[in-house]
Amino acid sequence: MGRSGPIQNQRHIARQRAIAYLSVGAGLVLGYALLRGADWRSSITLHTVMEVVATLLALTVAAIALVRFYSKKNNTFLFIGAGFLGTSLLDGYHAVVTSAAFKPFMPSDLPALSPWSWFAPRLFLSIFLFLSWLAWRRERQLGEAGRIGERSVYLFAGAFTALSFSFFAFLPLPRAYYPELAFHRPEELLPALFFLAALAGYLRKGDWRHDMFEHWLVLSLIVSLVGQAVFMSFSRELFDIEFDAAHLLKMVSYVCVLTGLLGSIYTAFRFEARRAEAMAKAKVAAEMALAELDQRDVDLIAQNERFNAALEHMSQGLSMFDREQRLIVCNQRYASMYGLSSEQTALGTTLRQILEHRIANGLYAGEDPEAYIQERMAWVTSGRRSTKIQERSDGRAIAITHQPMSGGGWLTTHEDVTEITQAQQIVQRQKEELDQILSNVPRAVVTIDSSGIIRTFNPAAEQTFGYPAGEAIGQNVSLLMPAQDRHHHDGYLRSYIETGVSKFIESGPRRLTGGRKDGTEFPMELALGVVGKGKDTGFIGVAKDITEELKVETRLIEHRDLLQKEVDLATADLNAKAEELKRALKKEQELNKLQRQFVAMASHEFRTPLSIIDGSAQFLSRNIEDITPDYLLSKTGKIRSAVARMTRLMESTLTVARLEEGKNTIEIGPCDIGKVVREVCALQHELTQTHVITCNLEGLPQTIQADPGSLEQIFTNLLSNAVKYAPHAPDIRVTARREGDHVAVQVCDRGLGIDEEDLPKVFERFFRAKTSTGIEGTGIGLNLTKSLVEMHGGTIEIRSEKDKGSIITVRLPVAGPEGAQQSDTRAA
Known part of the structure; x- marks a missing residue:
């Protein structure tokens, strides 16, 4: 019955994860069906940005995976780390050679270079993910003999990467798009097959049911498979919707692996903590069992050997003293933490002697060694379970936990908590610095939680709103609003929590009305921001009383209007004078116009129409009695045409003259x-x-x-x-x-x-x-x-x-x- 609960829980988690895998795969395929044919085309700049982000993600995954491998040798993490390391180099190369800056220097055009330089890291990664499953299978079948050396893996990854670099840099590439085929980029199906093989292998392996890392790895393989086989293989041209979606899914798959690695590290740390706790309990249980053991020598020796073996595998230092303050047992970790030799940790050594040895080894950081000894001896005889942090002279912090034993004596564990203590000190310093900053900020700063309850209230807020911090903290923030506005606030807050959209937050600083404790209202400028996510969502508001600023602003507007009136009067006066001057200039221009007309008329072009007019007039005067009306009309038409031509010539000549002098109006x-x-x-x-x-x-x-x-x-x-x-x-x-x-x-x-x-x-x-x-x-x-x-x-x-x-x-x-x-x- 005790085991059925965890088993049922394990099965429930496995079912949920299987449903998640099916949902993610089906959702992505459905997304493709909805997006297919969309009129979308991005740019080479967006493509370069996405590839830079993918490069950084791949490099991060590689670093964490290799650290995980070297902390606990496992071929799966070796292949994944090497695979993502090579992929980050190839992704980075892809980002550089397809960017607008480097495109002109490559031997191949972008329609061939971009698909093939994308294809190389995808093929490289898919092969290494498949090899990571094969390496696990080999190691399971052959044990230590089946483990593959990291040197071989690195050499293979380096050779593949270098070959890819050389291929793209020095050889013209074949075309990558085949619009006549069902799959426009059929080469993308090759890495898709390796992703599919790796996915099948890890699903068959089954560790995804209970292992966080392999759960996220399976999700990454599903996303990669759909991105290759469904999106990129159907891409018709560079930067279309399928092309950009495949790049986005690649980054999502990297994030999935990164999430799995971080979760795996967290799980490992949590396991070690639980293991240490279990070992501590086991030690206590062992001590209690030893006190009740039979005095028979054979059983005592056997039990002692098992106990010593357990002690030596502990990550903590452990020591046990009897009621006379004499050492009964300690592990090697305890001796090494304090620099104690085997003689100094022999059975029967008193607590005082051990403390004196610590002082002699220079590990005591105080100024009064005897007071230190007396304080420690009084502590262990107090009969209460307690923990103290002791700082050594070398700066290390040791957490010492004292556990009294039945029948007298005590058990003590010693754990190096230097890193934890330092982290706590950093957090405390940051909190103090933040409190100091808030105390000195001249504007009111108020933070609230997702329910609208005030959590911090700085001195400037006290002065602005008239409430002491102790009175405001714990109250709803609507306390700081005019009474008529308070009932709207909680609705705004719920709407933002549900939708993530708020015009007040997104529009920047706004001018609102605030309410003081004494009931007065005042104008204020308020800027809002969001802190945290999900259930931990909070909000920060920075407010400023702008009463005086508005008064100054009003005075400035009045002064501006007065100046504007004066300017308008001066402008009207200037315009009147300008009109008077314009009339004088116009009269002068008319006089000059007559002069230019006279000069222009002296050109050859004016003589021709004048000759026509003169000839027609002479003919009419000589033959006036014989002229018919039609002939007269013809001659007068010629005269009018000549006159019109003279007029056009005069106008053109005069206008040109005005243009030359810059006086044409x-x-x-x-x-x-x-x-x-x-x-x-x-x-x-x-x-x-x-x-x-x-x-x-x-x-x-x-x-x-x-x-x-x-x-x-x-x-x-x-x-x-x-x-x-x-x-x-x-x-x-x-x-x-x-x-x-x-x-x-x-x-x-x-x-x-x-x-x-x-x-x-x-x-x-x-x-x-x-x-x-x-x-x-x-x-x-x-x-x-x-x-x-x-x-x-x-x-x-x-x-x-x-x-x-x-x-x-x-x-x-x-x-x-x-x-x-x-x-x-x-x-x-």
């Missing part, structure tokens, strides 16, 4: 761009009866921020060029549309076009393309148009092909150029 304001384009098209059609101009302006907004005059000049130049350079192609198309925050106006002709080598120069001043030979022009039209477009914050582009025509597109921002709130924009 455009007036930015609401502009009906559709109306401007339609008027330009109508005017050009009226002047040019030989061409048909088609306008499609349905895509334009009602208005944009622009200068109507400049837009008229831009589109007049473009349309006149389209007519002029398309003498035998009468169709001219003007289309417009909105493109996001811009409008695009396009002028298209099927005329002479422009040579490809001339296109880059068409916007240069005075440049004329080869195809314009024999056609009048100054070479400033497109240059001027580009300048006006750029002053509006827009762009102009031209696409042209010789003998097929040209398409010129102007894009202008709907909101106008930067700084459009100003009244004008000047040429730089």
Whole structure:
């Protein structure tokens, strides 16, 4: 009946673990089914980060596994440690060679290098995990003779790793992706087979039912198997969802092994502690049994030998004295702890003599040896079980436990607790330092548990909230809130414990209202943080009374508003003066304009239209009686066309002059761009009866921020060029549309076009393309148009092909150029 309880518990644990294995495997496969085909693509940077983390995890697992091996020789830990050591090197190599920095120096492209450098550590690890099971099986069958030396294992691991490095560094790799196959990366099935073989071996071994490490190792093998066979083998390309999920599962499998190792170490430590406790109880039982033994010599000797054997295997020092304070027995550990020789621990040696030997050996750290001896002798004769910590002169701490025996005498155990004592001292120092920090922090610091109960309350919190620490600690933290807010607090706390989400914690410091003991309320700034996890979850709050800060802030706002009013008044005055100056400058510019017009009219280009006008006028004056109305209309059309050409030449020449002097001004304001384009098209059609101009302006907004005059000049130049350079192609198309925050106006002709080598120069001043030979022009039209477009914050582009025509597109921002709130924009 006594054994049935543990057996039932063991079976229950085994069933739970088997269910966990099935759940993890099925859950991962179901996860793949849900994720498959997802539109996901990560980056090479994320891949490098994941591989660096995997490298560090593998190196940690290797270090702990090898420490476990050397503490207790076991081939399983040797192979796992060597396997993860090699894997960490290969994972690190994979992370480096596939990173953005090293990719250009490798002989293979990333689509081949990344899969194969991933494949190498996975194959290496799967083989070593399978070999770890084979090594266990061999050792079980052959005993000590079946144990494999670590030198052989390290040589094999090193050779495999070095071969992998050389292979990737110096040889071009074959392709790794086969989209035509069911498994896009079929090579991943090879390490999957080794993971499967290792999983089958460890499941058959059966230690997973009761051994924590092998339980986590089986979980790691399941995760690795699914990651290889289900996720990575179906990866279609680098950085897709299957690719990243397989990398994540690799890190999870490493964490599983690391968890198992740490759990194994913890279990071993706990076993040793229980073993020591059991041995202590066995010693007491042995002492009691010895007191009741028969005086027969043979039985006494046999019992004594068994007792001595047990004593020598103890990790603690043990000594036993009779009622006369004479040594009955002690083990070797006791003698070595105090540097006692066999003569000094002979039977019958008194406690005083042993204490004097300790003092003579320099192990006593006090200043009064005799007081020390008297205190020890009084302690052992007190008749009570007790424990003391004795510090030796060499700094070691020994825990001495005194256990009185029935019939007189006592049993004493001696255990070196130096490391435990030092750890306790460190914890105590840290606690004192933390208390000192909290005491000196100028802000209120309050910590609470998951139920909202206050656990710490520093002096600044006492001053802020008016509660003494002794009164606040143990109370619900809602005590520090206004009465109307207290009933909400516990609900917020429960919600965070259940969901892990809280807008108060995640949003950073917040301004709230606090409540003092005297019932007053005050504004405060509160920052919240989470401490611990699960059942140990707690919260820390740092609060500051911001009453004075808000007063200062209010005064600053009032001062700012006053300054703003003064600035607005000064600005209005400056604007008025600027308008007055602008009017004066405009008048001066008008005078200069007349001067520039006179100079510009002296060019050769002005003489041609004047000649046309003069010739037509003379002909009309000579033949006025014979002129028909149609002929008169033709001649007046020529005159109007010549006048229009003179007007365009004057406007272009004057605008260029203004641009050169940096004084050209455009007036930015609401502009009906559709109306401007339609008027330009109508005017050009009226002047040019030989061409048909088609306008499609349905895509334009009602208005944009622009200068109507400049837009008229831009589109007049473009349309006149389209007519002029398309003498035998009468169709001219003007289309417009909105493109996001811009409008695009396009002028298209099927005329002479422009040579490809001339296109880059068409916007240069005075440049004329080869195809314009024999056609009048100054070479400033497109240059001027580009300048006006750029002053509006827009762009102009031209696409042209010789003998097929040209398409010129102007894009202008709907909101106008930067700084459009100003009244004008000047040429730089």
